[in-house]
Amino acid sequence: xxxxxxxxAPTRHTEAQAALQQVESLYRQAVGHLREGLQAFARQAAxxxxxxxxxxxxxYPHVRLYxxxxxxxxxxxxxxxxxxxxxxxxxxxxxxxxxxLYADYYLEQFRLLLDNHGGALEVGISHQPIPVxxxxxxxxxxxxxxxxxxxxxxxxxxxxxxxxxxxxxIANGTFEPGPNDPQPLALFTAPRVDYSLQRLRHYSxxxxxxxxxxxxxTNYQFYIDxxxxxxxxxxARPDSDYIAFVEPGNVVTxxxxxxxxALQALQPLWNGEPGSAPPRLPQMPAYHLLRADRSxxxxxxxxxxxxxxxxxxxxxxxxxxxxxxxxxxxAGLRNSQQLGDYVLAHAYVRxxxxxxxxxxxxxxxxxxxxxxxxxxxxxxxxxxLAPGExxxxxxxxxxxxxxxxxxxxxxxxNALTTPQRRFSQSRAVxxxxxxxxxxxxxxxxxxxxxxLLCVSDKPxxxxxxxxxxxxxxxxxxxxxxxxxxIRAIERLRQGGVDQLHSRKLRSFAEVAFx
Numbered sequence: 001x002x003x004x005x006x007x008x009a010p011t012r013h014t015e016a017q018a019a020l021q022q023v024e025s026l027y028r029q030a031v032g033h034l035r036e037g038l039q040a041f042a043r044q045a046a047x048x049x050x051x052x053x054x055x056x057x058x059x060y061p062h063v064r065l066y067x068x069x070x071x072x073x074x075x076x077x078x079x080x081x082x083x084x085x086x087x088x089x090x091x092x093x094x095x096x097x098x099x100x101l102y103a104d105y106y107l108e109q110f111r112l113l114l115d116n117h118g119g120a121l122e123v124g125i126s127h128q129p130i131p132v133x134x135x136x137x138x139x140x141x142x143x144x145x146x147x148x149x150x151x152x153x154x155x156x157x158x159x160x161x162x163x164x165x166x167x168x169x170i171a172n173g174t175f176e177p178g179p180n181d182p183q184p185l186a187l188f189t190a191p192r193v194d195y196s197l198q199r200l201r202h203y204s205x206x207x208x209x210x211x212x213x214x215x216x217x218t219n220y221q222f223y224i225d226x227x228x229x230x231x232x233x234x235x236a237r238p239d240s241d242y243i244a245f246v247e248p249g250n251v252v253t254x255x256x257x258x259x260x261x262a263l264q265a266l267q268p269l270w271n272g273e274p275g276s277a278p279p280r281l282p283q284m285p286a287y288h289l290l291r292a293d294r295s296x297x298x299x300x301x302x303x304x305x306x307x308x309x310x311x312x313x314x315x316x317x318x319x320x321x322x323x324x325x326x327x328x329x330x331a332g333l334r335n336s337q338q339l340g341d342y343v344l345a346h347a348y349v350r351x352x353x354x355x356x357x358x359x360x361x362x363x364x365x366x367x368x369x370x371x372x373x374x375x376x377x378x379x380x381x382x383x384x385l386a387p388g389e390x391x392x393x394x395x396x397x398x399x400x401x402x403x404x405x406x407x408x409x410x411x412x413x414n415a416l417t418t419p420q421r422r423f424s425q426s427r428a429v430x431x432x433x434x435x436x437x438x439x440x441x442x443x444x445x446x447x448x449x450x451x452l453l454c455v456s457d458k459p460x461x462x463x464x465x466x467x468x469x470x471x472x473x474x475x476x477x478x479x480x481x482x483x484x485x486i487r488a489i490e491r492l493r494q495g496g497v498d499q500l501h502s503r504k505l506r507s508f509a510e511v512a513f514x
Contacts, residue, residue: 002057005033010064010124016110022123023061023106024099030058030125034135034158041157046149053157058135060190062126064093064182065113065512072116082501084112086185087509093182094513095126095190097134098197100268101209104294105320109186109513126190128165132158134194166192171317171445172358173507186513187445188318196315203312204286204300205248205278208319209269212288212296213497214489215316215324219304219434222478223327224287227299230482231289242296246288250275265292284312295322295493297486302434306352306403309437317445320514322497323371325450326438327485330399330430332455333423339458340477342394342484344375345451348436349400349426351419355440365436365443366504370495371450371488372396378488379452382480397429399451401436430455446505446514452488454481 008026013019037056047053070088086092099106110121132154146154154160169175171187188196197208218224231245231253238257243266245253252270255262289297300316302308313324330343346367350356379394380387400423404410407419423431435451442449454477492500501514 002055003037004057004059005029008125010122012120012122014114014120016107016114016121019063019110019121019123020099020103020107023063023096024103026061026123026125027097027099030060030130031135033058034130034132038132038135038158041154042146042150046147047153049152053153056132056157057159058130060095060097060126060128060130062093062095062124062128063110063185064091064122064124065117065185066091066119066122067117068119069117073118081112081498082503082506083510083514084109084512085116086113086183086512091182092185092512093126094185094511095128097130097190097194101197105514113512128190129159131161131191131194133161134191134198161195162191165189166195168192168314168358168444170511183509184511186511193318196318199315200286200319203282203284203315205282206246206250206286206288207269210246210250210288210290210298211286211316211319211321212290212298213294213319213322214297214492215321216297216299216485216489217302217309217312217324217326217328217434217438218299219302219328219432220478221301223482224285224299224301226478226482227287227289230486231287234289241291242289243292244270244288244290246290247275247277248281248285248287249277251277262292266290284308295497297489304405305433306354306401306437309352309434310354310441313438313441313445313447317441317447321447322500323448323450323489323492324438324442325371325375325452325485325488326435327481328432328434328453329456330432330435330453332429332458333400333431334395334429335458337395337429337455337458339455340393341455342379342481343399343430343451343453343455344372344379344394344396345399345430345435345439345453346372346396347398348439349398349423349428350436350440351400351402351404351422352433352437352440353403354437355444359440359444363443365439368448368450368502368504370492370499370502371448374488374491374495375450375452375484377491378484381487381491382484395429398427399435399453400426400428400431401433402431403433405433407431443505446501448500448502448505450488452481452484 011022067086067089072085170184200208234240234242235245235253235255240255243255243262252275284300284302286300302312348365430453439449
């Protein structure tokens with residue numbers, strides 16, 4: 001027998017705001033029920049092994065749409081968007097979580113569905129249980145006050161995370177609903193979203209609510225040091241468009257002279273406490289330059305290697321950012337390149353191998369025109385070079401990503417199978433370990449992506465990365481490279497995010513949610 005919240009019948013809504021309010025109500029009721037159940041469980045004496053216990057359960061809210069036509073309503077202003085509509089007639093639904101974090105996102109998706117299809121959205125309680133671990137707030141530690149005996153019986157009373165309902169089949173295009181099952185409305189189910197939100201706290205050292213809709217990735221701490229310097233400089237400017245800077249440990253620096261309206265935008269996320277820096281940095285620390293509408297910039301140091309690149313993008317994807325860009329160092333593969341030159345990737349050689357199962361190698365990863373133009377324009381803006389002069393400092397070409405940092409040391413007796421041969425055949429101009437992974441996961445999760453690298457060594461031409469050379473290179477280039485990335489985001493923001501979500505990233509029968 002399960003102890004569940006009182007039954008709430010499904011409701012139908014023709015207004016997006018009303019649908020969202022019902023989702024919020026059902027979610028509050030569900031997590032409140034689980035929290036009360038756990039507190040009662042912790043207060044009672046630890047039950048002995050074998051004693052039957054009443055289970056405590058609450059389920060996620062869901063939203064459902066019935067579509068009766070393959071055509072969208074005529075005359076709607078959103079028909080140029082690549083999302084916000086279903087592919088044909090049928091029953092479509094998805095489970096929902098954390099409406100406190102996703103309120104604006106859900107509201108937009110609901111509004112687009114109603115605008116494009118008319119009718120009503122049905123909001124109700126799904127059959128998908130909420131794991132008790134996911135029902136607690138950012139600063140609550142579920143098992144901290146439980147005895148060992150209580151922890152041993154936790155799974156006998158509450159639902160725990162179930163990995164079988166958290167796979168990426170929808171995003172990978174391999175999900176097939178059963179004959180009587182609904183078709184999905186979103187790429188991610190609620191348990192998958194909750195799982196990633198927990199992982200983001202762990203890997204980044206900051207709460208998911210701080211993440212912004214534009215994300216920069218880097219593979220060197222030097223870029224983070226410069227981003228921190230720029231972030232604090234912005235906070236000293238009372239006229240800055242950014243309202244706060246957040247560092248690992250949820251250390252918040254608000255903008256000087258923060259106006260009441262901006263402070264109100266910040267307050268739902270911040271209780272006024274300054275936070276505390278962790279004793280050691282997390283695996284992939286994140287830093288956030290906030291704007292009131294979440295269109296600011298998050299920067300993450302992913303470290304070195306494709307595994308980290310896949311891990312962090314797997315989780316950031318559930319936040320549905322508008323774009324992510326890779327700014328990092330690479331090996332230049334052409335003799336004509338100079339240290340400090342930029343490489344704008346327009347294609348990728350995927351020898352990283354971490355996504356081969358999810359995204360087969362025969363799937364091309366296209367360059368996205370909006371991102372390419374923003375990056376190229378940003379290089380021109382920051383360097384001050386005329387379009388015809390940009391080729392002196394920037395090459396556009398294929399970037400190869402490998403999972404072998406010491407690829408140069410592989411035996412060369414069989415020249416037909418060496419990496420050098422493959423890179424030459426692919427026409428690659430640069431090599432790193434992360435860019436193809438980030439681009440491929442952007443393609444997989446429908447997140448617009450781009451790559452601008454900086455040549456830090458030329459191993460095929462005798463210019464290897466040595467400490468003295470590296471230090472001089474970093475001093476001269478990191479600041480400019482980072483400012484180019486920030487300028488590219490400004491250009492994307494100014495161009496309007498509706499232009500970003502390209503149809504190139506959408507499949508034949510695509511889910512409706514962005």
